[in-house]
Amino acid sequence: MGNIKSLDTLRHSAAHIMAAAVQELFPESKLAIGPAIENGFYYDFEINKTLTPKDLTNIELKMIEIVKKDYPFIHLSVPRTNVIKKLKTKMEKYKLEIISTIEENSLSMYQCGSFIDLCKGPHINKTGDLKYFKLLSVAGAYWRGDENREQLQRIYGTAFFTEKDLTTYLNQMLQAKKRDHRMLGKLLDLFSINSNIGGGLILWHPKGTIIKKTIEHYLEQLHISNSYELISTPHIASDKLFNISGHLQTYNEYMFAPMQIENNPYRIKPMNCPMHLTIYKNKLHSYRDLPIRYAELGTVYRFEKSGVLYGLLRVRGFTQDDGHIIVSPQDLEDEILTTFNMTINCLATFGFKEYKVYLATKPEKNYVGNLKDWLLAEQSIQNVLNRIHYPYEIDQGGGAFYGPKIDIKIKDAVGRLWQCSTIQVDFNLTERFDIYYIDSSGRKKRPFMIHRALIGSIERFIGILLEHYEGKLPLWLSPIQVTILNISKEQINYCKELLKKLQNHGIRANFNYKNANIGYKIRDSINQKIPYILIIGKQEQSKNMVSMRNTKTNKTFELMNIDTILSMLQDEINYKH
RNA sequence: GCCGAGAUAGCUUAGUGGUAGAGCACCUCCUUGGUAAGGAGGAGGUUGUGGGUUCAAUCCCCACUCUCGGCUCCA
Numbered sequence: 001m002g003n004i005k006s007l008d009t010l011r012h013s014a015a016h017i018m019a020a021a022v023q024e025l026f027p028e029s030k031l032a033i034g035p036a037i038e039n040g041f042y043y044d045f046e047i048n049k050t051l052t053p054k055d056l057t058n059i060e061l062k063m064i065e066i067v068k069k070d071y072p073f074i075h076l077s078v079p080r081t082n083v084i085k086k087l088k089t090k091m092e093k094y095k096l097e098i099i100s101t102i103e104e105n106s107l108s109m110y111q112c113g114s115f116i117d118l119c120k121g122p123h124i125n126k127t128g129d130l131k132y133f134k135l136l137s138v139a140g141a142y143w144r145g146d147e148n149r150e151q152l153q154r155i156y157g158t159a160f161f162t163e164k165d166l167t168t169y170l171n172q173m174l175q176a177k178k179r180d181h182r183m184l185g186k187l188l189d190l191f192s193i194n195s196n197i198g199g200g201l202i203l204w205h206p207k208g209t210i211i212k213k214t215i216e217h218y219l220e221q222l223h224i225s226n227s228y229e230l231i232s233t234p235h236i237a238s239d240k241l242f243n244i245s246g247h248l249q250t251y252n253e254y255m256f257a258p259m260q261i262e263n264n265p266y267r268i269k270p271m272n273c274p275m276h277l278t279i280y281k282n283k284l285h286s287y288r289d290l291p292i293r294y295a296e297l298g299t300v301y302r303f304e305k306s307g308v309l310y311g312l313l314r315v316r317g318f319t320q321d322d323g324h325i326i327v328s329p330q331d332l333e334d335e336i337l338t339t340f341n342m343t344i345n346c347l348a349t350f351g352f353k354e355y356k357v358y359l360a361t362k363p364e365k366n367y368v369g370n371l372k373d374w375l376l377a378e379q380s381i382q383n384v385l386n387r388i389h390y391p392y393e394i395d396q397g398g399g400a401f402y403g404p405k406i407d408i409k410i411k412d413a414v415g416r417l418w419q420c421s422t423i424q425v426d427f428n429l430t431e432r433f434d435i436y437y438i439d440s441s442g443r444k445k446r447p448f449m450i451h452r453a454l455i456g457s458i459e460r461f462i463g464i465l466l467e468h469y470e471g472k473l474p475l476w477l478s479p480i481q482v483t484i485l486n487i488s489k490e491q492i493n494y495c496k497e498l499l500k501k502l503q504n505h506g507i508r509a510n511f512n513y514k515n516a517n518i519g520y521k522i523r524d525s526i527n528q529k530i531p532y533i534l535i536i537g538k539q540e541q542s543k544n545m546v547s548m549r550n551t552k553t554n555k556t557f558e559l560m561n562i563d564t565i566l567s568m569l570q571d572e573i574n575y576k577h
Numbered sequence: 578g579c580c581g582a583g584a585u586a587g588c589u590u591a592g593u594g595g596u597a598g599a600g601c602a603c604c605u606c607c608u609u610g611g612u613a614a615g616g617a618g619g620a621g622g623u624u625g626u627g628g629g630u631u632c633a634a635u636c637c638c639c640a641c642u643c644u645c646g647g648c649u650c651c652a
Binding site: 139145151154186195254304313320419420455516517518522523525526527533 | 578581609614642643645650651
């Protein structure tokens, strides 16, 4: 093969070839940028006509022509003035803008056929080296990612070195659809969104509610056993509260419009923290009482832009597993460690064992709090991360304006990262609410506040769980844990007794007595992603036994005692993941 | 919010300027069966909402709502 080029190079060249094709088909089009990205490439264009899927096919055909001509990619060094002159005649305003940010007098260009593009390279040797590619979609994109600038048309595509890699990738895309939580939500009858209620507002159906309540119950128990006190706060509050917290000033665009109640403006809460601090302030606290840990499954509403709503993963109303810890400066580090361990433990329970940890530090400007506190908090977090020997990345300047934070991103079954957990120090709200405790010398002292969420939003987390498990949730989370199937109607009464027995032992079971053959009912149960199937026929009934099939492993336990099965199930439920 | 696409039965969808068809699910009947779809029949639709054009609109036009692919943003 001689000169082996990287996949990025191949894809970047594919973007050039696509641009060449687009300029041939649409001579008036203006070029913006066309990089290689994680799974392919794109190029942004300004074109008078809106591109359709048919145009995409035509562009692809034109690309094949260019590939067949096997033009070499020629590197050129062109004097700056010549380039500008040329771009001006073609009115390539985006390219001209790019050049204005480049200092050099001689610019690097690449030519293939008659198409020349400003580019640092590198490229494949000739267009014929691009063999396996596909254009995927057209989308809108802002020039320079700035929503105040021109909106361009972006064409996405992908390219690979071998046909096998390309088909594998396209297959993966198809497979990804099988774990789409929106599809699974419909298929498994978990939740829906209704236009009469509004976008981003989730209706939880009975089966979805079981999942949600099971998670909530687990979280409440987890918090209680970790010395948290559960609290409960209203869904709306007077603007006075959000004036004190500063949300009306800093978070306004995400808050729903106010409603007037007896001429006073009220808001739906976008966050729980102000209410938690109001509870803290309700009495004096001694240094002996710290740390004080409040937790609430708090439902908040945020006015997300309509275009960003996405199934359960981006909604307008959601329940946070929200917690706020008031802690003295000297206990901060230990408390962060405790919180970190609790979070990891919680995520592991749901089957997430791999994460990436980020420490986000003080922003360059527009931050609140004094430098000494920032340093102490950042140092405490860093000490914790060093103490647990977990690798982490530093997100320099990525902290919130009110304090540094640890973000934990979990890795799902197909390697995607999701941010759920966050542990944040907050210097802002303690000031704004004038939060203090009485120290050992009887004086008021400002504590630190930790804001933390283990799974973030329950709605979003369920979406992630569904995609992670492809809908096949662990037993403890499955809405229906066991389904009973009778082979013939002779067993109906026996099945009903079994159902009663399972339910009495806290197993979520149902009995599918539908008049259909056993193959049909098994298929139906598997499609419903029910973890266990009890199959009851003449044999089982006569021996007062059951046969149970595990739908994940497709293994069947033949003729078992129901009590043995019950204890098996209960063990697995208690083990959780 | 922006650019684009879309909305037809519970679900997945076909189709048409003269009020719509299929598969699955559902109901009834036959079948009483042994580990991923047994057979027959039936019912089910104001074609997302509101306007407009037209003799006539599910289809053409406009607005709205919701959804989807992205951008921007984010738990």
